[in-house]
Amino acid sequence: MAFEFVASSLSQNEPVTNLSTVDRRFLRDIDNPLDLPPLEFRKLYRVRPGMVADVVERLEDLLKGSRITAISAEKQVLCALRFYATGCYQRPVGEQWGISLSQSSTSRCTHKVTEAIHSRLFLSEVKFPMTQIERQAAKEAFSLAPAPFVGGTISAIDCTLISILSSKHNEEAYVNHHGYHSINVRMICDPNLKILNVNARHPGARQDSYIWSSSAVRQVMQRAFEDGNRNMFLIGDSGYPLEPWLMIPLPNQPEASPKFRYNEALCKARSPIERLFGFLKGTW
Incomplete structure (x- = not known):
């Protein structure tokens, strides 16, 4: 019906630019x-x-x-x-x-x-685990992951640079260390690549550690630690500070030492966040 309506309109000697608004809607829906x-x-x-x-x-x-x-x-x-x-x-x-x-x-x-x-x-x-039930489920997800980490892990964290056009305001703040304009997006995910938290408010020149220091999630984790929850933490890379609620690799550890094996296990366990960034950038 829509096709017949548009076809009859186009059969006239009128140019396409003269199609009415209703005609255009039918054309869109063919x-x-x-x-x-x-x-x-x-x-x-x-x-x-x-x-x-x-x-x-x-x-x-x-x-x-x-x-x-x-x-x-x-x-x-x-x-x-x-x-x-x-x-x-x-x-x-x-x-x-x-x-x-x-x-x-x-x-x-x-x-x-x-x-x-x-x-x-x-x-x-997109919800960060806040209740005890949600946090326990997050711990179990990491303990059952292909590359499990110690029992208190609830999520992996990292930042990634997203290219943007040059900003008209505070342009220099958006130039990252690679020399192009971007925002620095911090994400937190579980082993199944489910996004639990996003912060996309910072320009590309901001360091990962700065974004984390002003993060609401960090305040939640610190408050939980101070309330006695000592077996709950995120895992990140060396761009973040080592904190009781944030585990990162330990630099310059001798091979085959316990700390070296800790680094290997942590890096494997936090691979979901890297895969998430690759998936997002490859899709969109």
């Missing part, structure tokens, strides 16, 4: 990207069709518009995912097969979906 083969869909949007359907269902009330010409929640999510996946300019994203949106619409969709993900999904899904 092809459904969710009908693509799963492999092709994943190449375009980096996730499975079922995951997109789940995200759309959970965000629909935040994304749906009141007008008949409003862009569907499904198309908004696909537009944002395509932009996340490619990082290219907004106009080519909007012109992708199955999306067909202008640059301004692509920009609005990306911002709207990002805000919806943050308010509806991020705050409910």
Whole structure:
């Protein structure tokens, strides 16, 4: 029906630019990207069709518009995912097969979906273990991991640099030690690569130890330690300070010594955070 409506409109002598807003909406809806083969869909949007359907269902009330010409929640999510996946300019994203949106619409969709993900999904899904039950479950996850560490480990921590365009304000603060502009994002995850906490507020020139020192998670861990919970800690690399609630490698240990074996076990146990960064950067 939609195809016939648009075809009849295009059969007139009027140029495509004269299509009404309603016509454009029908044109956008001719092809459904969710009908693509799963492999092709994943190449375009980096996730499975079922995951997109789940995200759309959970965000629909935040994304749906009141007008008949409003862009569907499904198309908004696909537009944002395509932009996340490619990082290219907004106009080519909007012109992708199955999306067909202008640059301004692509920009609005990306911002709207990002805000919806943050308010509806991020705050409910990304949670650092706070209760005794959650912390015990986190310890058990690490004890059963392919590279287990001593029983008190609840998560792995590290920072990674995310490239950005040059900032207009305090530009020098965003130049990292490699010489390009970035933010320094600190993440915490479990052995299954589930993200438990994110801090993306610091410019690229900030060191990992500084970001940790001002972290709310550090305050939580310190408070738990002072309350008598002495068997709970994170594992990190040498960019962090050694603390009772944060284990790091010990430098310059003789091979085959107990401390050397401790370093080996710790580095293997914290590999999930490195794999998480590789997965995220390879996907988006």
